[in-house]
Amino acid sequence: MGARDDGTAEEIPGILHLDMDAFFASIEVRDDPSLRGLPVVVGGAGARGVVAAASYPARSRGIRSAMPMASARRLAPDLVIVPPRIDHYRTVSRQVMGILGDVVADIEQISVDEAFLDVRGARRLFGEPEQIADLLRRRIREELGLPSSVGGSVSRAVAKIASARAKPDGMLIVPAARTAEFLAPLPVGAISGIGPKAQASLERLGVRTIGQLREIPPATLARALGPRAREVARLADGSDRTGLGRRVKDRSLGTERTWDEDLTDHEEVRRRITVMADDVASQLRRAGFVGRTVVLKLRAPDGTTITRSSTLDQPTASGERLRELVVALWERERPSMPRVRLAGVRATHLEPSAGIAVQSELTARSAGWSDLEAAMDRARDRFGSSSLGRGSTLAPGRPAPRGDSAVDGPADGPVDRAVDGPVDTPADARADPSAEASDGPRGPGADGLFPAGWGMPHGDSSHISG
Ligand SMILES: [Mg+2]
Numbered sequence: 001m002g003a004r005d006d007g008t009a010e011e012i013p014g015i016l017h018l019d020m021d022a023f024f025a026s027i028e029v030r031d032d033p034s035l036r037g038l039p040v041v042v043g044g045a046g047a048r049g050v051v052a053a054a055s056y057p058a059r060s061r062g063i064r065s066a067m068p069m070a071s072a073r074r075l076a077p078d079l080v081i082v083p084p085r086i087d088h089y090r091t092v093s094r095q096v097m098g099i100l101g102d103v104v105a106d107i108e109q110i111s112v113d114e115a116f117l118d119v120r121g122a123r124r125l126f127g128e129p130e131q132i133a134d135l136l137r138r139r140i141r142e143e144l145g146l147p148s149s150v151g152g153s154v155s156r157a158v159a160k161i162a163s164a165r166a167k168p169d170g171m172l173i174v175p176a177a178r179t180a181e182f183l184a185p186l187p188v189g190a191i192s193g194i195g196p197k198a199q200a201s202l203e204r205l206g207v208r209t210i211g212q213l214r215e216i217p218p219a220t221l222a223r224a225l226g227p228r229a230r231e232v233a234r235l236a237d238g239s240d241r242t243g244l245g246r247r248v249k250d251r252s253l254g255t256e257r258t259w260d261e262d263l264t265d266h267e268e269v270r271r272r273i274t275v276m277a278d279d280v281a282s283q284l285r286r287a288g289f290v291g292r293t294v295v296l297k298l299r300a301p302d303g304t305t306i307t308r309s310s311t312l313d314q315p316t317a318s319g320e321r322l323r324e325l326v327v328a329l330w331e332r333e334r335p336s337m338p339r340v341r342l343a344g345v346r347a348t349h350l351e352p353s354a355g356i357a358v359q360s361e362l363t364a365r366s367a368g369w370s371d372l373e374a375a376m377d378r379a380r381d382r383f384g385s386s387s388l389g390r391g392s393t394l395a396p397g398r399p400a401p402r403g404d405s406a407v408d409g410p411a412d413g414p415v416d417r418a419v420d421g422p423v424d425t426p427a428d429a430r431a432d433p434s435a436e437a438s439d440g441p442r443g444p445g446a447d448g449l450f451p452a453g454w455g456m457p458h459g460d461s462s463h464i465s466g
Contacts, residue, residue, distance in 0.1 A: 035055075161186065188209065277325075289350040
């Protein structure tokens, strides 16, 4: 990354992370203003339902994404449970990303409601990163009526930490020179990818904050964190400069296998590649992508390898669709492949599937949006699509009718974010939708520029992410 791309001495904190606040819940409250100020969650109301998204008033009661609905009800007897409207959230997601695309060319969407932006190329037209962040947040607020938060930094990891600290409805830009200082007091869990297990190993070393993490010897850190240690150390000392990821369309996901014995039965080959197709589809859903092209690779015992691909009009993460495609490819190729030693199935030309959360180490608790989607598909099959309509919003406090459970997710259910930000104290009086509704930057200082708020945009150490 060109650190000083404009030739000045000042390094530009031009990597922004924009994250919608309590996205699904905010959409529901926007669409039904009578819900404003109430503890609203989106998710399945049934016995095994989980919280997919929680409004800030719900969060102030301790309710979190991926929490079993039964626990959420215990925390808030007046809980309002709204069944998810996936297609609607997708539409709004596209609108959000459209606004980002109007202003910034370099965008990496990482989930339905989050994106990294490299705004260094947009400065001439739109101003400094904080002005661009302000513009984006204002347009999303004015055109879509939804709150969002933005973090900015010289690296994507720090930008993401900053956006979590800016929530709700805030902005926090961390100047390059103050990165280490900003990070030092934060809990190690603020780092994306440092989950409860890694936190526990660090805790055994007496490390609770990112500042303390910087003090321990590299070898010790490597023992505690494994291969990620170096990346984490770079982040902790403020020298990380990782920008946007590779273009999604360059990515691919796949699986392949070599067999000890050649496969000679074409039905057997067919069976195995359909299993692979299912596996690839499930990998895609888990990663939050859909693929436009499916590739079948076959190798004969003599090493002859062929790859054949099929490209779809509509990208997919459907196992059934991928199975059909690989089987069709196999039927065409099998005369030339009487014996198969290796087979592989791969999906390429991936794009983010709006409405699908990207998995990460941090979301061990979360089954991902795709499972929510799968559960909704099942619910649709069982009850018909009308069961997922808005009419089934529950009155506060009333038990859920069984048939209304659009999402009977697994206990470790879906979340609406790819990676949870730091979640400290649940109760925060300021976590209130009226605050979210207020216009203008809410971050530290008048312009949301670090360091006026020192990573504590709300004036205390309690932060709620979402
Ligand atoms: Mg969000």
